[in-house]
Amino acid sequence: MPEDSGKEFTMVTCSAPVNIAVIKYCEYRMFLKTTTTVACSRSFQEDRIWLNGKEEDITQPRLQSCLREIRCLARKRRSDGEADVDTAGLSHKVHICSVNNFPTAAGLASSAAGYACLVYTLSRVMGVEGELSVVSRQGSGSACRSMYGGFVQWIMGQQGDGKDSLSQQVEPETHWPELRVLVLVVSAERKPVGSTSGMQTSVETSILLKHRADSVVPARMKEMIEAVHKRDFTAFAELTMKDSNQFHATCLDTYPPIFYLNDVSRRVINLVHRYNRHYRETKVAYTFDAGPNAVIYTLQQNVEEFVQVVKHFFPPETNGGQFLKGLPVAPTTLSEELKQAIGMEPMVKGICYIISTKAGPGPRVVEDPSEHLLGSDGLPKESA
Incomplete structure (x- = not known):
């Protein structure tokens, strides 16, 4: 849930599911997940990110690409006259904290869930709406499949580099409860x-x-x-x-x-x-x-x-x-x-x-403020 104090500090926490390919690449969402908190404040001096309790390099090209794309979409919405865009937040730096409830970089699609969650959370902070699977692919190709729940297919785009490919839900997580x-x-x-x-x-x-x-x-x-x-x-x-x-x-x-x-x-x-x-x-x-x-x-x-x-x-x-x-x-x-x-x-x-x-759902906002991974100072809580 967003927290706001005179537009000086905004915080949102979201979760996104792991996807595992059954036909590589047709996916199945699971109740393994990444949880990400993004805070945006005029007091932050630089963009920063923590993963599983350790600060990582925010200048990684894939991270920068996701940040750049979301900010560009937010600016476009502002220029188009959209009233719900946080215009102040576009000039502020962000702090990002993310944790997985499963092994990271061990062949269980952690990067896909991580970038899907990152893009989704940034979109909530900056008031971006619409198709986000293309943006999530800037971080991890298979991240687009974590943008939906249940069973998802990855549809090839028309461009030779695949940058316009996106995901589509085949069936929701409730389709096959057994x-x-x-x-x-x-x-x-x-x-x-x-x-x-x-x-x-x-x-x-x-x-x-x-x-x-x-x-x-x-x-x-x-x-x-x-x-x-x-x-x-x-x-x-x-x-x-x-x-x-x-x-x-x-x-x-x-x-x-x-x-x-x-x-x-x-x-x-x-x-x-x-x-x-x-x-x-x-x-x-x-x-x-x-x-x-x-x-x-x-x-x-x-x-x-x-x-x-x-x-x-x-x-x-x-x-x-x-x-x-x-x-x-x-x-x-x-x-x-x-x-x-x-x-x-x-x-x-x-x-x-x-x-x-x-089978689990797609990305969603975590409504309980106590679940934020960042504290009121914008730094990771000890329990995160």
């Missing part, structure tokens, strides 16, 4: 190869990537959208896994090759296929973005058993922290038949923890 997500955090460490630089190398060197973009993804997008509309889990799951496999095949086809998956990631893939084979149906699906962490899709009725399967084959450390986070999952007992059918040796320390979640 669909659940389990994020198996294999590593919270920063990935060695960033998504942007990795994709640039793939574009330059991978023949498979061109074939994928021209011939595979368009058809799969149509199939995935139909599966989502119909809530067809089997089609949804199999398309998701096949597309994840091909994405990482493209990473291997890159020169030099990019290795986002590790031994634990491959064991998770094996586990999912053995679990499905035991039941002779596709009950669980995996996908991996640019990192080793697995995102598991399943239906509500399978969540308890599959969480127990993960705990059995990737037992948590007895002296570790909380292994299951997010939405509650009741414990259950696995049958000996299922354990034998999967037939894998348990791997201690393979999975750091599980995040239980589901």
Whole structure:
């Protein structure tokens, strides 16, 4: 909620969801999120930003691009005579504080959620309205998909550089309430190869990537959208896994090759296929973005058993922290038949923890002023 004191100090806090590609690039919003507070004041000497408690370089080109675009849109609205534009705020500096409730730069689309939240919050502070997904892409290409909730597709633009591409919601977060997500955090460490630089190398060197973009993804997008509309889990799951496999095949086809998956990631893939084979149906699906962490899709009725399967084959450390986070999952007992059918040796320390979640909404303003990450002095609160 904006706080205002004679137009000298304005503060807004918003949250935006993580997006994970099922067809890369058709997205699914989750209740993993970034929260961002933006304060604007005549007393600030310079623009500043803090991420997860640490001050970062505000002069990063992608950050500057987002700030510049939002300020340009606000000035345009003012020149067009829009009455609700904070004209004083356009000449003021901003302080930005952002936190994630999930690992940052570990292959879970943290930059997408971060830039979507940043752009959305800046737009609320400066009175900018309209299509913001194009602006969010100035920070992270996939950020445009975090501008909506539920299921979202990324629509290619007409310009060759893709700068005019934008996102479009396929279905809202309420469309498929039975669909659940389990994020198996294999590593919270920063990935060695960033998504942007990795994709640039793939574009330059991978023949498979061109074939994928021209011939595979368009058809799969149509199939995935139909599966989502119909809530067809089997089609949804199999398309998701096949597309994840091909994405990482493209990473291997890159020169030099990019290795986002590790031994634990491959064991998770094996586990999912053995679990499905035991039941002779596709009950669980995996996908991996640019990192080793697995995102598991399943239906509500399978969540308890599959969480127990993960705990059995990737037992948590007895002296570790909380292994299951997010939405509650009741414990259950696995049958000996299922354990034998999967037939894998348990791997201690393979999975750091599980995040239980589901489809979430798009960006929104946090109405409770106590949730602001910045204090009345414009600096991060200690708890942020």
